[in-house]
Amino acid sequence: MTKFTEPAKELVQHIGGKENIAAVTHCATRMRFVLNDPSKADVKKIESIKLVKGTFTQAGQFQVIIGNEVASFYQEFIKIAGVSETSKEEAKVAAKQNMNWLQRMIAHLADIFTPLIPALVVGGLILGFRNVIGDIKLLEDGTKSIIEVSQFWAGVHSFLWLIGEAVFHFLPVGITWSIARKMGASPILGIVLGITLVSPQLLNAYGVAGAEEIPVWDFGFAKVEMIGYQAQVIPAILAGFLLAYLETRLRKIVPNSISMIVVPFFALIPTVLIAHTVLGPIGWTVGSWISDIVYSSLTSAFGWLFAAIFGFAYAPLVITGLHHMTNAIDLQLMSEFGGTNLWPMIALSNIAQGSAVVAMIYLNRKNEEEKQVSIPAAISCYLGVTEPAMFGINLKYGFPFLAAMIGSMTAAVVSVGSNVMANSIGVGGLPGILSIQAQHMIMFAVAMLVAIVVPFLLTIVFAKTGMNKFSFKK
Template sequence: MSVKKESVEKIVQAVGGKDNIAAATHCVTRLRFALKDEGKVDKESLENIDLVKGSFSTNGQFQVVIGQGTVDKVYKEMVAMTGIGESSKQDIKDEAAKKLNPIQRAIKTLADIFIPILPAIVTAGLLMGINNILTGPGIFFDEALIEVYPQWADFASIINLIANTAFVFLPGLIGWSAVNRFGGSPLLGIVLGLMLVHPDLMNAWGYGAADEIPTWNLFGLDVQKVGYQGQVLPVLLASYVLARIEIALRKRIPDAFQLLLVAPIALLVTGFISFIAIGPITFAIGNVITGAVVGLFEIAPILGGLIYGGLYAPLVITGMHHTFLAVDLQLIGSTGGTFLWPMVALSNIAQGTAALAMMFVLKDEKLKSLSGTSAVSAYLGITEPAMFGVNLRFRFAFISAIIGSALAGAVISVAGVKAPSIGVGGLPGFLSIFPQNWGAFFIGMAITLVVPFVLTLLFGKLRKQK
């Protein structure tokens, strides 16, 4: 697709002109601006530009939805036109962070840590879905496929090993990303994370059933030799401590001795602190959080499903949905599955369905086309074009999607639907659900395919009659 220079000029003018742009970069589908004054943005003019599919502000960044492939051409043309110079995503984040309050900064930090490792986790979820199909009873036959065809057993075993790797060594992934985010050396973060799941330690998944917990005796102080497989909080806090120690040492130790002293001292001190204090304390906190979330859904699953299923899409607007990645991973590590992520998959479908219904409501050909393409994108797990380009622009569509998502969330919560991993949201999401829960999940999926569509059409007709 060729990019018209006039359209790019209109985008620049709509965001307040080049003098209002502090920095700019792009991701797969969106232009990301750090603007000096977002009050100067003319959203109506911006969203009437042929290249623009929507816009929104989050975490101090003003983002303009363009579309995959095209966004790269638009960005290059804009850089050449304005002379602002290409910026990295980190430059934009640093510039935008200046405008955030402490809570927003905390949410942004979690997002910065978990988003880089998300591809590995999602890939693991898809592979675990394939393993579920091969090993789950009642899908093709009364018995599991590998029991009917034993020659497939080893094939399934290898897939399971590959899929589980990201979760078995999850602290290593988080350690790499977290230490990098906190300003330390990513390599030391990997070592720290793997140290917390070392095979010499007792596996955390067997902690509750163990008759005796092995310990170290440090001059009279007993320290439990327990690993932190599947745990999120221990490695997050330990990564922060490691990065702070490393930064402090690099400032004080001469360059000639840094290779010999910085990493050994930083890892040694962080390791002792982790096993003596950070690990046990955060492990207990993590269990309390897990118990509270599980308890809520056990006591009132309908209420929990309605609230989380309905609120997830609004949380995406604020960026707070990233905080629930940590909760999902904690649930998977502690209980073997998460009941939150299936509602995320259904929320994506609901947004896609509402956008699809807008094709039959709208008369503008550009918006009709955008509704159709963004619906397909949402059904495959990418909701930004549907949510920000269509549904939020026409609020009744967004509300219809929320209602459908909330109802579906209540249904699958009552049924106890769980996912052993985080996968691709949208229609392929069933692959990451436990096979025994597929029936209930498909009912929830049917709700998100029907309710938002019907409500959007009804609201659309009522809107025209006014």
């Protein structure tokens, strides 16, 4: 018997018994259940279990926050429950039974972009570092940048673009690969499709606006413009889904004896042709509309209002899972405008949630048991992972969550009002400043200070003035 035995037995009982478990897996801090009947889970009793730090439902999965000991708890749980281990992919498939069409679409978007985040984080940091050494006049009384004075740093600046270009200009390759992998198509065909969208044979997407003449493929009866889709998101998504659709459907009707030859040929060639004649131009237009609307909204005279709404609403979006849709918008903004003014607000929302938890740590400083939840949650939040803080502390009490939303809103207005732009997405919380374009780092630091101070003070004020009776939970 271990310290996890009794809590595991309680969780099996309150989750509705092993018969109610369709699938179960875990991540870094949470147990993830797909339940046959979610209504059988007794949330109050589950949250009363000593090791449990909170619960929530997202993407069709009932998630129980355990903390850093989740891996050991999980092993004890599946042994007691008598259920087999489930991979994350299997759990996601099973979870579809509890989702509506909108939730399924959001889950698909999340599954597409999540594998790309490590590369996007690295790319954003590289672009930020290149801006610091290449664009800011730091030396000789503010007249020269570092690369203008040092040949070594000039070489570093040039070399790092090799990686930056691979991440962002060739982003469609990653997107089409990820879609093919997720939808059960051949990942290598996804890679080939992506390369056809960014081939050096094509006119670079960044050069289209200034091109005197666009080259074409001349088929006699028709001409197709040879335009590349470097850094374009929506054309790659549309092409990737078409490839996956054609390949998976062809596999069902083509005999196995000739499948290896026929399926790749009749899936890839039509997809590439349609991508360059129909999907690419449509995707480019739609992507431009979306990025123009978002950018214009944030930079208009009413940008502060848009920022206030987004800053206030982002944390609730995380609860629903709708926040995954912002990844595509961020990447489209980067493609169109060389940066994103949306991502800084997301990083600030992370910080605000963490600051509300810090206030709760101060208010409950004599509660040693809660510190075991709140301190790791605050640290995690400041590093960009908000779920433990939101579900373990802020939503549990209610008023800290509201304080964090107001703090996020205020910081977002400061950020957008100062025209802060990030190079890339992926680095959240306090490290988010590393993603900010060098010329905006000072104002982003001011916005960060707002996101730290306002939620902290509001949480304490709410606690002292009776708002502690307010709760988001029934």
